Amino acid sequence: MTTPAPDLPLSAARQPLRWWRSWWSSLSPTRQDRFAALAPLVAVFLFLTAIVVSFWYLRTEEVEREKEALRRDVEYAQQRLRLRLLERQEQVMRLARDLSNDELARSDFVARAEALISQYPELHALTWIDASRRVRATHAAPTVTSSQIRVNGEVLRKGETADLFSLARDTLQPVYSQPAVASGDAMPLLQLQVPLAPERQFDGVVLAEYSIDSLLRYGLPTEVLARYAVTLLDASHHVLAGTPLAPRNSELLPWMGGKANAYQVPVAPVGNGLVLRAQAYRTSLGVVGSGLFWMVGTLSVLTAWLLIATWRHTRRRVQAQQALVAETNFRRAMENSVLTGMRALDMEGRITYVNAAFCQMTGWSEADLVGKLPPYPYWPEGEFETLRAKLFEELSGRTVSGGFQVRVQRKGGGMFDARLYVSPLIDARGQQTGWMTSMTDITEPNRVREQLTASHERFTIVLEALDASVSVAPLGSEELLFANRLYRQWFGSQTGGHLQLVAQAGVLPADRGVASEEGEDGLMGLPTDPLTSVRSNNAEIYVPSLNKWLEVRSRYLNWVDGRLAQMVIATDITPRRLAEEQAARQAERAQSVSRLITMGEMASSVAHELNQPLTAISNYCSGMISRIERGQIAEEALLTALQKTAHQAQRAGQIIQRIRAFVKKSEPNRQLADVEHMVAEAVELAGIELRRHNVRLSHYVAARLPQVMADTILIEQVLINLMKNGAESIANAQRPPAQRSVELRVVPRQEEGQDGIGFSVQDTGRGLAPEVLAHLFEAFYSTKSEGMGIGLNLCRSIVESHQGRMHAENLYNGSEVTGCRFSFWLPLA
Missing domain, CATH: 3.30.450.20 (PAS domain)
Structure with missing residues (x-):
């Protein structure tokens, strides 16, 4: 017995029908109505398209x-x-x-x-x-x-x-x-x-x-x-x-x-x-020009237009209905989600409506409140008379626009502060049917206000106790917005001191800080956002009326009322300025002492250097005396000997003059200096000490170097100190004669994008230990047993006072230290 084959065509035909039913049932009623309205319109358009295609086909056949x-x-x-x-x-x-x-x-x-x-x-x-x-x-x-x-x-x-x-x-x-x-x-x-x-x-x-x-x-x-x-x-x-x-x-x-x-x-x-x-020849208009074509087309267009008009009318009605439902839902949701309690009273004071927020605030349900007459369940005991009087004023329409504050008792026994706002309740016919009251819980704002008051008091106490003057004034006005105790003690309660500090500090011209005669702000149009976000400007000024040096810091800020204001903080720095001046004098003395010490260390070398021209002068004089006594000298020979004697005397005088110019005490005098001449003077003096240590000195100065703004004596002191230290390092290292050399190089160099002159002194000593490099430029730190530790510290101070940079590094040949290089950089004038 064989089983019959399944009816595959019937099953396949049912599948699209099932899919269509499931798709249609998944649509919302609104979309179903829309598709139902669009179906006749699509059918009319398909019919018109079929007619047009048929006539086009007949016309094409006729043309062929x-x-x-x-x-x-x-x-x-x-x-x-x-x-x-x-x-x-x-x-x-x-x-x-x-x-x-x-x-x-x-x-x-x-x-x-x-x-x-x-x-x-x-x-x-x-x-x-x-x-x-x-x-x-x-x-x-x-x-x-x-x-x-x-x-x-x-x-x-x-x-x-x-x-x-x-x-x-x-x-x-x-x-x-x-x-x-x-x-x-x-x-x-x-x-x-x-x-x-x-x-x-x-x-x-x-x-x-x-x-x-x-x-x-x-x-x-x-x-x-x-x-x-x-x-x-x-x-x-x-x-x-x-x-x-x-x-x-x-x-x-x-x-x-x-x-x-x-x-x-x-x-x-x-x-x-x-x-x-x-x-x-064209014998007829063809099928396209026939009346049947135009009649069918006109009827199709008319039918489509009627269907579109009906669909649009239905759609507007559906949209109006949806808008009404949405508006009702929105108002209900707004009433339920608003944090402000709403209460409606009739003309007799009976509660007719409360929203969810009102019930949530008081803890009483809508059934407990609607229909109640005073006293209401949320009135605290002992305040009935006061609240009844306020209710009478409310029903009489004598309430203030800003509302009034009351205390409300929750159902569980708690209390909170509330502010009530009352307005008439008008119906659609324009008649008043009662009063609408909105209630806001202000317990937290009251607490915050109290904390702000206490914070303001603390802030005022801190500002009043500051040892700096603080003042705030709006731009374009002579009004003083804030001034602490020290400002009032120095300048009084007027804006003159504020404007004086601003003008002297150069933060803003004094004539720009006051309104013009026409009442216009002189700073009108300034962009406030960039002004308030920039860093504060610092300046040090001297106020003759106070006989004080003040450090003035200023910045722009938006005041509480939205105006652009300027805050000025002035700190008394007179003791600090006095200390800086004293430190500068001490540094100047230390520089002079350092030069004297350097000359003292070089005394034997200088004596040896002077001994040569003095010995030559003595020999020339003795020779001329003996030859004159014997009558064996001619006039030309005598003139030549006298010229050589004068040359040796000039040489000795130049050595003494350089030493005096180097060691004499003088005020710092920065001026345009020729680099090549400055280096030549330093090489001449340092060469005496280097020859004593049997150290060879080589120097290279680039051609056509521009001038620098520097104190010639101070820079010569730095160069001499560095070359002398190099010679002593070579002597302590006991290098052989072929390796006893100091090299001085002066070339153009850029530092941080700025053009300048680079000086480097390189020796062939043993270099510097890592622990020495860490403290090399510190005051009173020295690796010499008899050193004072102020030489390199003074050198770095001199270079930095000329806006330059100085550093030291060891030179290596593989892992072996072959010397040390000190270099510094001075910017161009």
């Missing part, structure tokens, strides 16, 4: 049929015209054969030509031309113009006919000319030249000329000429005969206009030079 009929008729006419031309060609060739065989005389040629022209209207002229291009005999129809008539004995001129004559002579075949558009009154002619070739020897041609217009009228079938606009064109599509149709422009349906149905073929045996074209 017209084109096919036009093509058949044109090809038929082309065959008729071809046969007629071939017949005339045979008759002309027969005439040429008789002339080649000398069977016709000139008179007989003319007679036969006249018979042919009279018999065939398209044949307009026959001409006999010999081999020398001379006309032997000719006959033309009466319709030929005088300019186109040929004369016996005339020789063919150069042109199209002469070129055709040469082609016929070369090919010995009949040749058709390409017809051209005639100029003036001349009609366009088609030429046929048949060569005369007795025994294959060229003996001239017979020239037959056809009228293009006659070929069109007599060579084509009359039914074709009646049905179409037929024209003959040349190779350039110029009309030779016939009248073409003008382009169609449909006024009713512009998109249906355009070119007429046309078809063209070349005319054989002429070739592409003569083209036959036919254009179909």
Whole structure:
């Protein structure tokens, strides 16, 4: 027993239906109504589309049929015209054969030509031309113009006919000319030249000329000429005969206009030079112009418009209903979610409405409150009379606009502060039906207000106790917004002190801080956001009226009322300035002491250096005395010895002068200094100490260095100290003579994007230990047993006072320390 196969087609057909039902049931009622309203509209549009497509298809079929009929008729006419031309060609060739065989005389040629022209209207002229291009005999129809008539004995001129004559002579075949558009009154002619070739020897041609217009009228079938606009064109599509149709422009349906149905073929045996074209006349508007089409289209559009109007009306009603429901839900949600308690009273003081927030604040439910008369359940005991009086004022309409504050008792026994605002309750007819009261819990704001008051008091106490003057004044006004105790003690309670501090500190010009005579703010238009976000400006000023140095800090801020204000904080820095001045004097003394110490350390070297010129002077003087006593010296020799003695004295004097200029105490004098001269002086003095330690000194100064703003003596002190330290490091390292050298280099260098001059002193000693590098520039730190530890500290202070930088580093050859380099940088003037 076999089981029947399942009905697969029925099951497959039920699947789309089930899907459709499930999709429709998943839609909301609003979307179902929308789809139900759109279905008829879609059906009407589909019906209109089907009608338009049907008419378009019929119109396309009609056009194709017209084109096919036009093509058949044109090809038929082309065959008729071809046969007629071939017949005339045979008759002309027969005439040429008789002339080649000398069977016709000139008179007989003319007679036969006249018979042919009279018999065939398209044949307009026959001409006999010999081999020398001379006309032997000719006959033309009466319709030929005088300019186109040929004369016996005339020789063919150069042109199209002469070129055709040469082609016929070369090919010995009949040749058709390409017809051209005639100029003036001349009609366009088609030429046929048949060569005369007795025994294959060229003996001239017979020239037959056809009228293009006659070929069109007599060579084509009359039914074709009646049905179409037929024209003959040349190779350039110029009309030779016939009248073409003008382009169609449909006024009713512009998109249906355009070119007429046309078809063209070349005319054989002429070739592409003569083209036959036919254009179909428009006999009717076709199916598109029929009344049925427009009636169906109009009814479809009208039906669609009615359906759209009905759908839009239904949609507006549904939208109005949805808006009403949404508004009701929104108002209910707003009443339930608002944090302000709402209570409605009738004209007798009975509670008619309370919202959820009011119930939540008091702890009483809506059933406990609605319909109650005073005293209400949330009134605290002991305050009934006071609250009853306030209720009477409320019902009488004598409440203030800012509301009034009361205490409210919760159902559980708790208390809170509340502020009540009362307004009349007006119905839709404009009549008052009661009073609407809004209640806000202000327990927390009261607590915050108390804390703010206490915080303000603490803030005021702190500002009053500051040892700095604090003042705040708005821009463009002489009003003083805030001033602490010290400001009032220094400047009083006026704005003059504030403006004086601002003007002296250069934070803002004094004439910009006061309003003009017209009452306009001098700072009107300043961008407040960038002003209030910038850092405070610091300046140190001296106030003669107080005999104090003050450090003034200023910044802009937005005052509590929104105005742009300027806060100025002035701190008394007189003790600090005095301490700085004393420190500067001590530093100057330390610099002088350092130079004296340096000269003291170099005393033996200086003595040795002076001993050379003094010894030379003594020797020169002793030699001159002994030679003068013996009378053995000439005047020139005496003059030479005196010059050498003077030179040695000048040398000793220069050494003493440099030492005095280096060690004398003087105020810092920064001026434009020549780097090369400054380095030369330092090298001259340091060279004395380096020679004592048997250390070789080499220096390089870049050419054309710009001047720097510096104190020459102080920079020379730095260079001498660094070169002397290098020589001592080499001596302590006990380097061999080949490795005992100090190098001084002065070259241009940039630091932090600023141009300047770089100085470096490099020695070949043992370098510096890491722990020494960490404390190298600290005061009173020294690696020498007899050192005071102020040399390098003073050097760095001198460089930094010139806005320069100084640092030290060891030099390595692999892992071995081969020396140390001290370098510093001075900015250009």
